[in-house]
Amino acid sequence: MKSPGKHCITAWALSLLLGGACVQAADNAAAPATPVVAAAAPAAADASALDQQVQDLKKQVVDLNRDLFVLEEELLFPANTQVAIFVSMDVGDFFALDSVQLKVDDREVSNYLYTPREVAALARGGVQRLYVGNLRTGEHELVAFFTGKGPNDRDYRRAASIRFEKGIGAKYLELKITDRAQRAQPEFEIKDWE
């Protein structure tokens, strides 16, 4: 009687030996070594062609998304009336940020509650564009209220304000949270970028 499994031995051996090389990192001890299984040639070709198409489409989406973002901002916040308010944090050892409230000309324009991930992003050097709006030319006042935990884990609420002149171009203001190491206290200031 002929061995019923002979063809299978060939199949096993081939599938095993087609790949075999491993690219798992040495420190990934939890994961078993994964063989690089070569997919059937037509499937690989189909996948490659589809992947190329998908990449082209993704690039088109990125470009379109940029153009839509540009349109939205130019339409809603033209440069001659635009005011953008940014938040940055340097070190942040003496202050754990919870929220920022913004008032422009005594009118509340933003009240933002931070997630731990956003606070971490600020601590890593990110600068958040917290508010973007429109103001007519002339003098205005911005008041920012910072709420969080201060030294010794105490509830902490501080305000900073600035009077600024809005000219014809876009106006950028930066709310800076910094540590004043000598006094072991946080410091809040507003910088007028133009």
Added chain:
Amino acid sequence: MLRRASALLAGLLISVAPARAAPATDADKLAATRVQDLHYGDVLFHYFTGDDFEALTRLEAYQHWQRMPTHVSDAALLAGGMYLTLGLHNEAGARFEQLLTVTVPAGVRNRAWFHLARIWYTRGYFDRTTQALGRIDGSLGAELDAERTHLLVNALMQQQRFAEAAALLANWQGSPVWLAYARFNLGVALVRQDQLAQADPILTAVGTMNAAGTEMLALKDKANLALGYAWLQAGKPEPARSALNRVRLTGPYATRALLGVGWADSSLGEYRAALTPWLELHDRNLLDAAVQESYLAVPYAFAQLGAGAQAAEYYESAIRAFDEESGRLGTAIERIGEGHMLADLLGEGTGTSPGWFWQLKALPDSPQSRYLYAVLADNTFQESLKNFRDLHYFDNTLQTWSGNIDAFGAMVETRERAHAERLPRADALLADDRPAAMVGARTAVDTRLDNIEAGKDVAALGDATQRAQWARIRALEEALAQAGETADARAARDKLRLIRGTLSWQLDDAFRARVYEQRSAIRDLDGALNEAQNRWVRVQSARRSVPQNTAEYATRIAALNERLMALRGQLQQAALREEQFLTQLAQQELQAQQQRLAAYQVQARFALADIYDRASNAPAVTPVAAP
């Protein structure tokens, strides 16, 4: 690990210094960047919160507006990294080609190429993998150098360049772990070149090494299994059995090893011995192909031992098991064909976030899942699944924009209407050229003041009472001049002269202060007039440009809307093609399993028929005890 690779890549591309940080001095690292452009900081904020798509969108938009003049090169490198994260390997590669020049520190450049090579390898672009690795100039450090060599070897092997792979590994030395991988890869490369005698000691070294940990134990099993089957294929069952016997009974390769050991025994005519591993296999999960084959192998061995009755019993049981399993496979294929697979796999997670680093972490509890382990673990399937998921995410994003763009259109229309309503009033206002008249009036006032000052006309700057008093004095002086030389008239003139002198002294005393006050008032007027003129110019400019702007916005909105609709259609078609491809992959896998079962069934039926034929023509055989 790939997530770690992404973190490494991000780490080497992004380095932001807090204000107090000392400047970086390591020649192999990018200098830490102090954010100097607020908008670059905003990009980083979104990048650090994990919102890569938003970060990339803002980066591209801010680049368009040139709002990051200080961080041009940082932003370009970051964009390359984010394109990579979003799975746009071609774009990332093209950008890195341009950016990773000699101005970037060699260490950063090399690591960027290395990680790009890894990602291209995983994505199946093996030629690009070798090219990217070729761009590395110098060492990456001992650990990464080892991985780099392996990556290159694997890429060469995937391109069927086995001789180059073998040559690369021949004298390679590294850490014990990487050395084990190197030996394994070299052994496989040699087997693929039909150099089994040379491969044997190499794979044996891996298969007999002192190993600890799941990964190394699995590699050891894999080397033994590869060597065993290579010898079996070469018709050498004895060395095959030695290698296969070294495979653990509980590892991921146990079933295949048990099957192989059985075939090695069988090839040596030791059918009773072959029954030991095959019967062990027979009790395991029928989903495993090795177990399925054991359903034929066990009765085959019994038949070879002359135990026809037991053989027939096992064949009949195999036919029933194959039949049931084939039915279940049919149901699973049908369900996949109905389009349930991707919904089951992705669930609610479809379209919530894009990214190449997403991975399917758990299998759904669906009828077809149990058959799909192999295909789901396959790189091609995983990559296509990511693409499918990304396509849905992008379509959802564009759907949101689609709603917004309708609002933008309405906004522009409203502006056009408001402009049309205000136009007559604006035209009427602009028609009289009021600022020019104001400037003329201001010049007249200034000239008048000059004359007053030059003529020292102190009365001209008196207050209202003083000017009235001055006018009365002048009128009385004229009247008294006509009054003749009477005593009363002389007394009145003296009195009037005294009054005039007093008033004149008062006016003279206040004159300089009043001139200054008037000059100051004219300066204030100049400021107000200047502002009014500016506003006038802006109104004139707006009068001219608003219709043009709104028309331009309307055109842009229409063009973007057209692009958006077309792209959404393409995305949906591409998603459909990905879905069909994934379905096809899954169905092919299940159909292959079904076909294998069908082939096994045919073999079982033939063997059974053969046994019945022999039984009808021969005396009864004593049953054989199972080992």
